């Protein structure tokens with residue numbers, strides 16, 4: 301299995317090279333040359349544990365890692381850092397909740413970033429190279445990236461967050477990690493400043509090459525492939541438990557990274573009849589799937605802050621397939637979007653943009669109401685991102701139909717303010733989060749100045 305760029309100007313490369321490249325060198329996103337069909341294997345995979353299923357799926361995409369090595373990497377990833385079931389699906393009321401928050405930072409990103417850290421370390425051990433990961437975070441991704449990289453040989457990670465502008469829990473999840481290879485940088489500026497500095501430093505190709513800069517953001521193919529596994533597992537498990545032929549899967553969405561893995565799972569033959577894409581008030585993706593127009597709006601702050609995004613970095617992969625796998629055409633569309641903030645796909649009369657998707661957004665009040673309802677009626681606490689998904693699922697999936705799986709993307713203890721707002725009580729706790737408040741922290745405060753950050757990196761890398 302080789303990888304090509306959505307923009308068509310990268311020679312096909314193998315998995316290991318694709319993982320190290322991250323964003324394709326031509327500015328596009330790397331995608332597999334073909335999508336394997338596993339529908340005739342699903343029954344035989346029915347009784348596999350999570351790591352065993354992960355091995356069966358990931359090996360189809362990671363051909364240039366020897367199978368014994370890949371198996372060891374996967375067993376280590378999902379054996380050590382997660383609860384025993386890794387990603388269990390639990391019935392709650394009329395839906396099935398796929399709990400993706402049993403990793404070290406209590407968020408779905410751990411499922412992919414823990415594996416990515418192991419894969420990076422494995423590749424570097426064989427190439428003798430080193431990797432310096434530079435990231436910018438508004439709060440949540442930073443900790444999952446740090447936990448994925450901490451203590452790994454050949455890797456240093458530098459994560460910038462806006463000084464005093466992330467929540468106390470988010471700050472502590474990052475700054476209590478004291479491993480020598482972890483560098484937390486609090487930039488005296490906004491998240492946009494952090495992101496701009498990251499892009500400028502990574503865009504300086506001489507600097508990037510001289511200091512082996514890499515990225516772990518959601519455009520890395522390894523993150524998508526690791527996420528495909530839980531869609532296949534949940535869809536198969538719920539079908540077996542309910543004797544259904546297929547399930548509908550609801551995904552709270554911002555960057556389109558998570559739901560894209562669901563789309564690949566569907567194309568591979570997993571029993572998924574519909575993907576329900578849920579956004580908060582930042583609804584560019586919901587508008588697209590309802591009208592065919594992808595147009596920038598302003599960014600609103602909401603109770604589900606990890607989805608306060610307008611430009612969805614993984615959307616380009618979907619658009620590539622939706623526009624007939626034509627890199628020239630895609631490139632023209634992305635250029636048009638970059639210059640006008642808008643692009644459009646054709647929609648045949650009465651057909652909708654894509655029958656694979658249904659989509660809507662949830663308001664703040666609907667999100668709070670959903671948290672309240674699930675707490676009162678089912679004694680189950682939803683985090684605000686998950687509640688966006690459940691709220692949309694309840695509206696779009698009314699009546700008979702395939703069972704509904706809702707992805708729970710974070711543990712509610714990460715967002716206690718939203719829970720207090722919804723229920724009036726301080727009930728969202730987790731021992732890992734409570735323990736953070738007692739731990740020592742390390743973080744360097746740096747002015748909002750690209751050259752000062754560059755100097756910090758150069759000195760630390762040595």
Ligand SMILES: Cc1ncc(COP(=O)(O)O)c(C=O)c1O
Nearest residue numbers: 553554555556557558606685709
């Ligand atoms: C808790 C949570 N839910 C949902 C999302 C949205 O996922 P994606 O950006 O892959 O669409 C994120 C992303 O940051 C998240 O942290």
